[in-house]
Amino acid sequence: MLPDLRGYGWMLWEGLQLTLLVGLASLLLAILLGLLGAWAKLGASRIARGIAGTYTTVVRGVPELLLILLVFYGTPTLIQNTAARWGTPVYINLDPFVSGVLTLGFIYGAFATEVFRGAFLAVPPGQIEAARACGMSRHLTFRRIVLPQVWRFALPGLGNVWMVLIKATALISVIQLDELMRKTQIAVGATKLPFTFYFVASLMYLGITVASMLLQQRFEAMANRGVRRA
Amino acid sequence: MNLALVLDSLPQLLSGLLVTLEITAWALALGLAASIPLALMRVSTNPVLRLPVFGFIFYFRGTPLLVQLFLIYYGSGQFRPELEALGLWVYFREPYFCAVLTLTLNTAAYTAEILRGSIQAVPFGEIEAARACGMSRGLLYRRIILPKAFRLALPAYSNEVVFLFQATSLVSIITLLDLTGVARVMVARTFAVYELYIAAGLLYLACTYLILWVLRKVEYRLSGHLRPREAEPARPDLSPAGLP
Numbered sequence: 001m002l003p004d005l006r007g008y009g010w011m012l013w014e015g016l017q018l019t020l021l022v023g024l025a026s027l028l029l030a031i032l033l034g035l036l037g038a039w040a041k042l043g044a045s046r047i048a049r050g051i052a053g054t055y056t057t058v059v060r061g062v063p064e065l066l067l068i069l070l071v072f073y074g075t076p077t078l079i080q081n082t083a084a085r086w087g088t089p090v091y092i093n094l095d096p097f098v099s100g101v102l103t104l105g106f107i108y109g110a111f112a113t114e115v116f117r118g119a120f121l122a123v124p125p126g127q128i129e130a131a132r133a134c135g136m137s138r139h140l141t142f143r144r145i146v147l148p149q150v151w152r153f154a155l156p157g158l159g160n161v162w163m164v165l166i167k168a169t170a171l172i173s174v175i176q177l178d179e180l181m182r183k184t185q186i187a188v189g190a191t192k193l194p195f196t197f198y199f200v201a202s203l204m205y206l207g208i209t210v211a212s213m214l215l216q217q218r219f220e221a222m223a224n225r226g227v228r229r230a
Numbered sequence: 231m232n233l234a235l236v237l238d239s240l241p242q243l244l245s246g247l248l249v250t251l252e253i254t255a256w257a258l259a260l261g262l263a264a265s266i267p268l269a270l271m272r273v274s275t276n277p278v279l280r281l282p283v284f285g286f287i288f289y290f291r292g293t294p295l296l297v298q299l300f301l302i303y304y305g306s307g308q309f310r311p312e313l314e315a316l317g318l319w320v321y322f323r324e325p326y327f328c329a330v331l332t333l334t335l336n337t338a339a340y341t342a343e344i345l346r347g348s349i350q351a352v353p354f355g356e357i358e359a360a361r362a363c364g365m366s367r368g369l370l371y372r373r374i375i376l377p378k379a380f381r382l383a384l385p386a387y388s389n390e391v392v393f394l395f396q397a398t399s400l401v402s403i404i405t406l407l408d409l410t411g412v413a414r415v416m417v418a419r420t421f422a423v424y425e426l427y428i429a430a431g432l433l434y435l436a437c438t439y440l441i442l443w444v445l446r447k448v449e450y451r452l453s454g455h456l457r458p459r460e461a462e463p464a465r466p467d468l469s470p471a472g473l474p
Contacts, residue, residue, distance in 0.1 A: 061435035063399035066410050066427060073417070074424035170294035174403060181296060188304065195305035202293040202301060209292035 003196045008187040012197075015183030016204050022100055022179055023166040029105025030161065034112025041117050052113065059110035064103075064168050071103040072096070072175045096177035104172070108165045115157030120146065122153040152223040159216040166208055180204060235422050236429045243426075246412030247433055253408060254395045256330045261337035261394075268338060269345035270371070283342070290339035295397055298336060303328040303404045329401040337394045344390060348382035349375060381452050388445040392438055399434075409433060 005012070040052035059067070076092040083090040123146050131141040173181035184201040188194045271279040272287065290298065306313060306322040313319040321327045352375050360374045402411030413430040417423050 058431075058435060061438040062431040063396035063410065063434055065399045065402070066413070066431055066434065069410075069414065070424060070427040070431065074427050077421075077423040167294040170296040171400075173296070181294070185300075193308060195301065195308035198297055198301040198305050202289075202297045205294055205297060206289065206292045 003200060005187075005196075005200065006191050006193075008191065008197070011183045011187055012180060012201060012204065015178060015180035016208075018097075018178060019166070019169050019180040020208070022097065022104070022169050022172060022177070023162075025101045026104035026108060026165055026169070027162055029101060030108035030112045030165065031158070033105060033109025034116045037109060037113030038116035038120055041113065042120055056110040056113050059107055064107055065171050065174065067107055068100070068103045068171055068175060071106070072099045075099075096172070096175045100169075100172040100175060100177050104165060104168060107168070108161050111161050111164070112158065115154050115161060116150065118157065119150045119153035123149050152227075155216070155220050155223055159212070159219075162212060162216075163209060166212065167205065170205070232422050232425050235420060236425050239416050239420075239426060239429070242412050242416060243409060243430060243433060246407055246409040246430075247437070249406065249411075250395070250398050250408040251437070253326075253329060253333065253398045253401060253406075257333035257337055257394060257398070258391060260330070260334040261341055264334065264338040265341035265345055266376075268342035269349060272342055272346045273349050287339045287343050290336050291343065295332070295336055296400055296403065299329065299332045299400055299404060302332050325401070325404045325406050329398075329404060329406055333394065333398065333401075336397070337390065340390050340393075341387065344383050344386045345379060347386070348379040351382050352378045384445070384449050384452065388442060388449070391445065392441055395438065395441060396434065 037052045037055060040048035041056075043049065072094060076094055079092055080090055127145055127149075128141055131145045132138075136144065169179060170181040172179055173185065176182065180201055184197050188197045191197065268283050268286070271283045274280050302322075303325060306319075306328070310319060313322055356374055356378065357370065360370045365373065398408055399410040401408050402414055405411070407415065409430050413426050417426050420426070
Protein backbone atom coordinates (compact mmCIF):
# COMPACT_ATOMS: atom_id res chain seq x y z
CA MET A 1 0.00 0.00 0.00
CA LEU A 2 2.86 2.36 0.80
CA PRO A 3 4.01 4.12 -2.38
CA ASP A 4 7.58 3.70 -3.59
CA LEU A 5 9.37 6.90 -2.59
CA ARG A 6 12.62 6.03 -4.42
CA GLY A 7 14.70 6.72 -1.35
CA TYR A 8 13.35 10.24 -0.85
CA GLY A 9 11.34 9.36 2.24
CA TRP A 10 14.03 10.58 4.63
CA MET A 11 14.05 13.94 2.86
CA LEU A 12 10.34 14.42 3.42
CA TRP A 13 10.86 13.39 7.04
CA GLU A 14 13.51 16.09 7.45
CA GLY A 15 11.19 18.60 5.83
CA LEU A 16 8.40 17.60 8.20
CA GLN A 17 10.64 18.29 11.18
CA LEU A 18 11.53 21.75 9.89
CA THR A 19 7.85 22.45 9.18
CA LEU A 20 7.01 21.62 12.79
CA LEU A 21 9.90 23.76 14.02
CA VAL A 22 8.82 26.77 11.93
CA GLY A 23 5.24 26.24 13.04
CA LEU A 24 6.05 26.05 16.75
CA ALA A 25 8.41 29.03 16.67
CA SER A 26 5.79 31.08 14.80
CA LEU A 27 3.09 30.01 17.26
CA LEU A 28 5.24 31.15 20.17
CA LEU A 29 5.76 34.55 18.55
CA ALA A 30 2.06 34.76 17.68
CA ILE A 31 1.09 34.05 21.29
CA LEU A 32 3.45 36.75 22.58
CA LEU A 33 2.16 39.27 20.03
CA GLY A 34 -1.41 38.19 20.76
CA LEU A 35 -1.04 38.80 24.50
CA LEU A 36 0.58 42.15 23.80
CA GLY A 37 -2.13 43.04 21.26
CA ALA A 38 -4.97 42.06 23.58
CA TRP A 39 -3.39 44.06 26.39
CA ALA A 40 -3.16 47.08 24.06
CA LYS A 41 -6.71 46.65 22.78
CA LEU A 42 -8.22 46.40 26.26
CA GLY A 43 -5.99 49.03 27.81
CA ALA A 44 -6.75 52.64 28.52
CA SER A 45 -4.20 54.14 26.13
CA ARG A 46 -5.87 55.39 22.99
CA ILE A 47 -2.64 55.25 20.99
CA ALA A 48 -2.02 51.61 21.92
CA ARG A 49 -5.61 50.78 21.01
CA GLY A 50 -5.20 52.51 17.66
CA ILE A 51 -1.98 50.66 16.84
CA ALA A 52 -3.41 47.28 17.85
CA GLY A 53 -6.62 47.98 15.90
CA THR A 54 -4.69 48.89 12.76
CA TYR A 55 -2.49 45.82 13.17
CA THR A 56 -5.38 43.35 13.33
CA THR A 57 -7.34 45.13 10.59
CA VAL A 58 -4.48 45.27 8.11
CA VAL A 59 -3.10 41.78 8.72
CA ARG A 60 -6.48 40.11 8.43
CA GLY A 61 -7.25 41.97 5.21
CA VAL A 62 -4.15 41.00 3.23
CA PRO A 63 -3.27 37.49 1.97
CA GLU A 64 -0.48 35.65 3.84
CA LEU A 65 1.46 35.01 0.65
CA LEU A 66 1.67 38.70 -0.13
CA LEU A 67 2.83 39.49 3.40
CA ILE A 68 5.50 36.79 3.20
CA LEU A 69 6.77 38.23 -0.09
CA LEU A 70 6.62 41.74 1.35
CA VAL A 71 8.62 40.85 4.45
CA PHE A 72 11.17 38.62 2.75
CA TYR A 73 11.86 40.74 -0.33
CA GLY A 74 10.57 44.13 0.76
CA THR A 75 12.18 44.67 4.16
CA PRO A 76 15.83 44.24 3.08
CA THR A 77 15.27 46.58 0.12
CA LEU A 78 13.55 49.15 2.29
CA ILE A 79 16.37 49.08 4.84
CA GLN A 80 19.05 49.19 2.15
CA ASN A 81 17.39 52.09 0.35
CA THR A 82 16.98 54.02 3.57
CA ALA A 83 20.56 53.34 4.59
CA ALA A 84 21.83 54.33 1.14
CA ARG A 85 20.00 57.63 1.46
CA TRP A 86 21.82 58.23 4.75
CA GLY A 87 25.08 57.47 2.99
CA THR A 88 25.91 54.16 4.66
CA PRO A 89 25.40 51.24 2.29
CA VAL A 90 24.24 48.09 4.11
CA TYR A 91 23.54 44.72 2.57
CA ILE A 92 21.00 42.58 4.27
CA ASN A 93 20.19 39.00 3.40
CA LEU A 94 17.33 37.73 5.50
CA ASP A 95 17.54 34.11 6.54
CA PRO A 96 14.43 32.31 5.19
CA PHE A 97 13.82 30.58 8.53
CA VAL A 98 13.98 33.80 10.52
CA SER A 99 11.88 35.79 8.07
CA GLY A 100 9.41 32.93 7.74
CA VAL A 101 8.94 32.74 11.50
CA LEU A 102 8.76 36.52 11.80
CA THR A 103 6.13 36.80 9.05
CA LEU A 104 3.95 33.92 10.20
CA GLY A 105 4.24 35.02 13.83
CA PHE A 106 3.32 38.56 12.82
CA ILE A 107 0.29 37.39 10.78
CA TYR A 108 -1.10 34.93 13.31
CA GLY A 109 -0.34 37.31 16.16
CA ALA A 110 -3.26 39.34 14.81
CA PHE A 111 -5.57 36.34 15.04
CA ALA A 112 -4.21 35.46 18.48
CA THR A 113 -4.91 39.05 19.58
CA GLU A 114 -8.61 38.53 18.92
CA VAL A 115 -8.54 35.16 20.68
CA PHE A 116 -6.92 36.61 23.80
CA ARG A 117 -9.14 39.68 23.77
CA GLY A 118 -12.18 37.41 23.86
CA ALA A 119 -10.60 35.28 26.57
CA PHE A 120 -9.82 38.28 28.81
CA LEU A 121 -13.37 39.52 28.41
CA ALA A 122 -14.71 36.06 29.28
CA VAL A 123 -13.32 36.23 32.83
CA PRO A 124 -16.34 37.18 34.97
CA PRO A 125 -15.84 40.72 36.32
CA GLY A 126 -17.28 39.63 39.66
CA GLN A 127 -14.23 37.45 40.27
CA ILE A 128 -11.90 40.37 39.66
CA GLU A 129 -13.95 42.56 41.98
CA ALA A 130 -13.89 39.80 44.60
CA ALA A 131 -10.13 39.50 44.32
CA ARG A 132 -9.72 43.26 44.69
CA ALA A 133 -12.07 43.20 47.67
CA CYS A 134 -9.87 40.53 49.28
CA GLY A 135 -7.05 43.02 49.06
CA MET A 136 -5.15 41.55 46.12
CA SER A 137 -3.10 44.04 44.15
CA ARG A 138 -3.82 44.48 40.45
CA HIS A 139 -0.75 42.39 39.67
CA LEU A 140 -1.70 39.58 41.98
CA THR A 141 -5.26 39.60 40.64
CA PHE A 142 -3.92 39.29 37.13
CA ARG A 143 -1.51 36.51 37.99
CA ARG A 144 -3.75 34.45 40.28
CA ILE A 145 -7.25 35.05 38.92
CA VAL A 146 -7.20 36.31 35.34
CA LEU A 147 -4.26 34.58 33.67
CA PRO A 148 -5.06 30.98 34.73
CA GLN A 149 -8.56 31.38 33.30
CA VAL A 150 -7.50 33.18 30.13
CA TRP A 151 -5.46 30.10 29.28
CA ARG A 152 -8.64 28.02 29.59
CA PHE A 153 -10.84 30.38 27.56
CA ALA A 154 -8.22 30.92 24.88
CA LEU A 155 -7.37 27.27 24.21
CA PRO A 156 -10.08 26.47 21.63
CA GLY A 157 -9.28 29.65 19.68
CA LEU A 158 -5.53 29.08 19.89
CA GLY A 159 -6.07 25.55 18.62
CA ASN A 160 -7.76 27.00 15.54
CA VAL A 161 -4.93 29.49 15.05
CA TRP A 162 -2.40 26.66 15.23
CA MET A 163 -4.29 24.54 12.65
CA VAL A 164 -4.37 27.42 10.17
CA LEU A 165 -0.77 28.39 10.95
CA ILE A 166 0.72 24.95 10.40
CA LYS A 167 -0.98 24.75 7.00
CA ALA A 168 0.28 28.24 6.14
CA THR A 169 3.89 27.10 6.73
CA ALA A 170 3.64 25.47 3.28
CA LEU A 171 3.73 29.01 1.85
CA ILE A 172 7.21 29.53 3.30
CA SER A 173 8.44 27.25 0.50
CA VAL A 174 8.15 30.22 -1.89
CA ILE A 175 11.07 31.85 -0.06
CA GLN A 176 13.16 28.69 -0.44
CA LEU A 177 13.08 27.43 3.13
CA ASP A 178 13.65 23.65 3.05
CA GLU A 179 10.48 22.68 4.87
CA LEU A 180 8.19 19.81 3.88
CA MET A 181 6.69 21.50 0.83
CA ARG A 182 10.04 22.60 -0.60
CA LYS A 183 11.61 19.18 0.05
CA THR A 184 8.67 17.61 -1.76
CA GLN A 185 9.23 19.91 -4.73
CA ILE A 186 12.87 18.83 -4.85
CA ALA A 187 11.88 15.16 -4.69
CA VAL A 188 9.33 15.71 -7.46
CA GLY A 189 11.97 17.38 -9.61
CA ALA A 190 14.23 14.35 -9.28
CA THR A 191 11.70 11.54 -9.59
CA LYS A 192 9.05 13.04 -11.92
CA LEU A 193 6.34 11.57 -9.71
CA PRO A 194 4.40 14.70 -8.70
CA PHE A 195 1.17 13.03 -7.66
CA THR A 196 2.82 10.41 -5.46
CA PHE A 197 4.98 12.90 -3.60
CA TYR A 198 2.45 15.68 -3.16
CA PHE A 199 -0.06 13.12 -1.97
CA VAL A 200 2.37 11.71 0.59
CA ALA A 201 3.18 15.27 1.72
CA SER A 202 -0.52 16.03 2.08
CA LEU A 203 -0.91 12.90 4.25
CA MET A 204 1.93 14.15 6.44
CA TYR A 205 0.15 17.48 6.91
CA LEU A 206 -3.03 15.54 7.63
CA GLY A 207 -1.10 13.59 10.26
CA ILE A 208 -0.02 16.84 11.93
CA THR A 209 -3.65 18.02 11.90
CA VAL A 210 -4.93 14.81 13.50
CA ALA A 211 -2.17 14.81 16.13
CA SER A 212 -2.89 18.47 16.90
CA MET A 213 -6.59 17.77 17.33
CA LEU A 214 -5.87 14.98 19.81
CA LEU A 215 -3.36 17.12 21.70
CA GLN A 216 -5.82 19.99 21.82
CA GLN A 217 -8.42 17.73 23.41
CA ARG A 218 -5.87 16.66 26.04
CA PHE A 219 -4.90 20.28 26.76
CA GLU A 220 -8.50 21.37 27.05
CA ALA A 221 -9.28 18.52 29.42
CA MET A 222 -6.27 19.57 31.47
CA ALA A 223 -7.22 23.24 31.53
CA ASN A 224 -10.84 22.45 32.42
CA ARG A 225 -10.12 19.89 35.14
CA GLY A 226 -11.35 22.25 37.84
CA VAL A 227 -14.60 23.11 36.08
CA ARG A 228 -17.88 21.55 37.12
CA ARG A 229 -19.95 20.31 34.23
CA ALA A 230 -23.61 19.48 34.03
CA MET B 231 8.88 55.45 -2.05
CA ASN B 232 8.46 55.65 -5.79
CA LEU B 233 4.89 56.85 -6.06
CA ALA B 234 4.94 57.61 -9.79
CA LEU B 235 5.86 54.01 -10.49
CA VAL B 236 2.98 52.73 -8.38
CA LEU B 237 0.58 55.02 -10.24
CA ASP B 238 1.99 53.86 -13.58
CA SER B 239 1.51 50.22 -12.67
CA LEU B 240 -2.00 50.72 -11.32
CA PRO B 241 -3.77 49.63 -14.56
CA GLN B 242 -1.86 46.34 -14.56
CA LEU B 243 -2.54 45.78 -10.87
CA LEU B 244 -6.23 46.43 -11.46
CA SER B 245 -6.34 43.94 -14.32
CA GLY B 246 -4.74 41.45 -11.93
CA LEU B 247 -7.41 42.25 -9.38
CA LEU B 248 -10.01 41.46 -12.02
CA VAL B 249 -8.52 37.98 -12.50
CA THR B 250 -8.51 37.52 -8.71
CA LEU B 251 -12.18 38.49 -8.48
CA GLU B 252 -13.08 36.29 -11.45
CA ILE B 253 -11.44 33.21 -9.92
CA THR B 254 -13.05 34.00 -6.55
CA ALA B 255 -16.49 34.28 -8.15
CA TRP B 256 -16.14 30.99 -10.07
CA ALA B 257 -14.91 29.07 -7.04
CA LEU B 258 -17.55 30.59 -4.76
CA ALA B 259 -20.47 29.84 -7.08
CA LEU B 260 -19.36 26.29 -7.92
CA GLY B 261 -18.26 25.57 -4.35
CA LEU B 262 -21.54 26.73 -2.87
CA ALA B 263 -23.49 24.65 -5.40
CA ALA B 264 -21.43 21.57 -4.51
CA SER B 265 -21.55 22.17 -0.78
CA ILE B 266 -25.33 21.83 -0.46
CA PRO B 267 -25.57 18.17 -1.58
CA LEU B 268 -22.34 17.47 0.32
CA ALA B 269 -23.76 18.91 3.54
CA LEU B 270 -26.98 16.91 3.10
CA MET B 271 -24.95 13.74 2.59
CA ARG B 272 -22.81 14.62 5.60
CA VAL B 273 -25.84 14.77 7.92
CA SER B 274 -27.36 11.62 6.43
CA THR B 275 -27.80 8.62 8.71
CA ASN B 276 -26.71 6.32 5.88
CA PRO B 277 -22.96 5.62 6.27
CA VAL B 278 -22.55 4.98 2.52
CA LEU B 279 -23.46 8.62 1.93
CA ARG B 280 -21.94 10.08 5.08
CA LEU B 281 -18.48 8.51 5.29
CA PRO B 282 -17.08 9.44 1.84
CA VAL B 283 -18.17 13.04 2.35
CA PHE B 284 -16.67 13.01 5.83
CA GLY B 285 -13.37 11.84 4.31
CA PHE B 286 -13.50 14.49 1.58
CA ILE B 287 -14.16 17.31 4.05
CA PHE B 288 -11.53 15.99 6.45
CA TYR B 289 -8.86 15.79 3.74
CA PHE B 290 -9.51 19.22 2.25
CA ARG B 291 -9.72 20.95 5.61
CA GLY B 292 -6.72 19.14 7.04
CA THR B 293 -4.15 19.79 4.31
CA PRO B 294 -2.65 23.06 3.04
CA LEU B 295 -4.27 24.62 -0.01
CA LEU B 296 -0.87 24.87 -1.69
CA VAL B 297 -0.43 21.08 -1.55
CA GLN B 298 -3.92 20.60 -2.99
CA LEU B 299 -3.12 23.04 -5.78
CA PHE B 300 0.15 21.27 -6.64
CA LEU B 301 -1.50 17.87 -6.35
CA ILE B 302 -4.03 18.81 -9.01
CA TYR B 303 -1.88 21.01 -11.27
CA TYR B 304 1.45 19.13 -11.20
CA GLY B 305 0.07 15.79 -9.97
CA SER B 306 -2.27 15.42 -12.94
CA GLY B 307 0.85 15.22 -15.14
CA GLN B 308 1.58 11.80 -13.67
CA PHE B 309 -1.67 10.54 -15.22
CA ARG B 310 -1.26 12.32 -18.53
CA PRO B 311 -1.81 9.25 -20.80
CA GLU B 312 -4.99 8.30 -18.92
CA LEU B 313 -6.28 11.88 -18.94
CA GLU B 314 -5.46 12.21 -22.63
CA ALA B 315 -7.40 9.01 -23.34
CA LEU B 316 -10.40 10.51 -21.52
CA GLY B 317 -9.97 13.81 -23.36
CA LEU B 318 -9.53 15.68 -20.05
CA TRP B 319 -5.87 16.62 -20.47
CA VAL B 320 -6.75 19.84 -22.34
CA TYR B 321 -8.34 21.03 -19.10
CA PHE B 322 -5.74 19.80 -16.64
CA ARG B 323 -2.83 21.40 -18.47
CA GLU B 324 -4.47 24.82 -18.01
CA PRO B 325 -3.43 26.51 -14.75
CA TYR B 326 -6.68 28.49 -14.73
CA PHE B 327 -8.81 25.35 -14.77
CA CYS B 328 -6.70 23.68 -12.07
CA ALA B 329 -6.82 26.80 -9.89
CA VAL B 330 -10.60 27.06 -10.10
CA LEU B 331 -11.01 23.31 -9.56
CA THR B 332 -8.79 23.28 -6.46
CA LEU B 333 -10.34 26.37 -4.92
CA THR B 334 -13.83 25.00 -5.65
CA LEU B 335 -13.11 21.68 -3.93
CA ASN B 336 -11.47 23.50 -1.02
CA THR B 337 -14.27 25.97 -0.43
CA ALA B 338 -16.90 23.25 -1.00
CA ALA B 339 -15.38 21.27 1.87
CA TYR B 340 -15.27 24.26 4.24
CA THR B 341 -18.76 25.44 3.25
CA ALA B 342 -20.24 21.96 3.60
CA GLU B 343 -18.86 21.79 7.13
CA ILE B 344 -20.37 25.22 7.94
CA LEU B 345 -23.72 24.12 6.50
CA ARG B 346 -23.59 20.84 8.43
CA GLY B 347 -23.26 22.80 11.64
CA SER B 348 -26.14 25.10 10.81
CA ILE B 349 -28.42 22.29 9.56
CA GLN B 350 -27.88 20.54 12.87
CA ALA B 351 -28.55 23.81 14.70
CA VAL B 352 -32.08 24.18 13.29
CA PRO B 353 -34.35 23.89 16.35
CA PHE B 354 -36.00 20.48 16.52
CA GLY B 355 -39.35 22.06 17.38
CA GLU B 356 -39.53 23.64 13.93
CA ILE B 357 -38.85 20.30 12.23
CA GLU B 358 -41.43 18.60 14.45
CA ALA B 359 -43.99 21.28 13.64
CA ALA B 360 -43.37 20.90 9.90
CA ARG B 361 -43.78 17.14 10.18
CA ALA B 362 -46.98 17.60 12.17
CA CYS B 363 -48.25 19.77 9.31
CA GLY B 364 -47.70 16.76 7.05
CA MET B 365 -44.67 18.02 5.08
CA SER B 366 -42.71 15.42 3.16
CA ARG B 367 -38.93 15.17 3.70
CA GLY B 368 -38.20 17.09 0.50
CA LEU B 369 -40.61 19.88 1.36
CA LEU B 370 -39.32 19.98 4.94
CA TYR B 371 -35.77 20.53 3.72
CA ARG B 372 -36.78 23.03 1.04
CA ARG B 373 -39.12 25.18 3.12
CA ILE B 374 -37.89 24.87 6.71
CA ILE B 375 -34.42 23.43 7.23
CA LEU B 376 -32.38 24.87 4.36
CA PRO B 377 -33.65 28.48 4.53
CA LYS B 378 -33.09 28.51 8.28
CA ALA B 379 -29.68 26.84 7.91
CA PHE B 380 -28.55 29.38 5.31
CA ARG B 381 -29.42 32.23 7.61
CA LEU B 382 -27.62 30.61 10.54
CA ALA B 383 -24.58 29.90 8.32
CA LEU B 384 -24.20 33.41 6.97
CA PRO B 385 -21.77 34.87 9.54
CA ALA B 386 -19.42 31.89 9.23
CA TYR B 387 -19.86 31.88 5.46
CA SER B 388 -18.82 35.55 5.29
CA ASN B 389 -15.51 34.53 6.84
CA GLU B 390 -15.15 31.72 4.33
CA VAL B 391 -15.74 34.15 1.44
CA VAL B 392 -12.96 36.41 2.73
CA PHE B 393 -10.61 33.47 3.26
CA LEU B 394 -11.27 32.24 -0.27
CA PHE B 395 -10.71 35.70 -1.72
CA GLN B 396 -7.33 35.89 0.00
CA ALA B 397 -6.48 32.27 -0.80
CA THR B 398 -6.71 33.02 -4.52
CA SER B 399 -3.32 34.72 -4.15
CA LEU B 400 -1.80 31.21 -4.21
CA VAL B 401 -2.71 30.80 -7.88
CA SER B 402 0.16 33.17 -8.67
CA ILE B 403 2.48 30.28 -7.73
CA ILE B 404 1.16 28.23 -10.66
CA THR B 405 1.92 31.13 -13.05
CA LEU B 406 -1.51 32.79 -13.17
CA LEU B 407 -1.47 36.58 -13.31
CA ASP B 408 -3.85 37.48 -10.53
CA LEU B 409 -3.21 40.52 -8.32
CA THR B 410 -0.30 38.84 -6.48
CA GLY B 411 1.01 37.40 -9.74
CA VAL B 412 1.01 40.79 -11.46
CA ALA B 413 2.75 42.35 -8.46
CA ARG B 414 5.44 39.66 -8.52
CA VAL B 415 6.07 40.10 -12.25
CA MET B 416 6.26 43.88 -11.93
CA VAL B 417 8.59 43.62 -8.93
CA ALA B 418 10.91 41.39 -10.94
CA ARG B 419 10.86 43.97 -13.74
CA THR B 420 11.21 47.21 -11.75
CA PHE B 421 12.83 46.17 -8.43
CA ALA B 422 10.34 48.44 -6.66
CA VAL B 423 9.73 45.68 -4.14
CA TYR B 424 7.89 47.17 -1.21
CA GLU B 425 6.03 49.89 -3.15
CA LEU B 426 4.30 47.38 -5.44
CA TYR B 427 3.59 44.78 -2.76
CA ILE B 428 2.15 47.46 -0.50
CA ALA B 429 -0.01 48.77 -3.35
CA ALA B 430 -1.28 45.24 -4.02
CA GLY B 431 -1.86 44.74 -0.30
CA LEU B 432 -3.95 47.92 -0.10
CA LEU B 433 -6.09 46.71 -3.01
CA TYR B 434 -6.66 43.38 -1.23
CA LEU B 435 -7.46 45.24 1.99
CA ALA B 436 -10.02 47.47 0.29
CA CYS B 437 -11.73 44.52 -1.40
CA THR B 438 -11.77 42.45 1.79
CA TYR B 439 -13.57 45.13 3.75
CA LEU B 440 -15.90 45.85 0.82
CA ILE B 441 -16.87 42.16 0.75
CA LEU B 442 -17.41 42.14 4.51
CA TRP B 443 -19.50 45.30 4.32
CA VAL B 444 -21.75 43.87 1.57
CA LEU B 445 -22.20 40.58 3.42
CA ARG B 446 -23.08 42.42 6.62
CA LYS B 447 -25.79 44.28 4.69
CA VAL B 448 -27.14 40.96 3.39
CA GLU B 449 -27.12 39.53 6.91
CA TYR B 450 -28.99 42.58 8.17
CA ARG B 451 -31.63 42.20 5.46
CA LEU B 452 -32.13 38.51 6.16
CA SER B 453 -32.56 38.93 9.89
CA GLY B 454 -35.24 41.63 9.75
CA HIS B 455 -37.87 39.51 11.49
CA LEU B 456 -35.50 38.81 14.40
CA ARG B 457 -34.75 42.42 15.30
CA PRO B 458 -36.75 44.21 17.93
CA ARG B 459 -39.06 46.77 16.37
CA GLU B 460 -37.55 50.18 16.38
CA ALA B 461 -39.19 53.43 17.40
CA GLU B 462 -42.64 52.09 18.00
CA PRO B 463 -45.03 54.84 19.06
CA ALA B 464 -45.62 54.61 22.79
CA ARG B 465 -49.01 53.26 23.67
CA PRO B 466 -51.09 55.13 26.19
CA ASP B 467 -50.78 53.51 29.58
CA LEU B 468 -54.17 51.91 30.24
CA SER B 469 -53.28 49.80 33.25
CA PRO B 470 -55.08 50.67 36.46
CA ALA B 471 -53.02 52.69 38.86
CA GLY B 472 -50.95 50.71 41.34
CA LEU B 473 -50.49 47.68 39.08
CA PRO B 474 -47.15 46.98 37.37
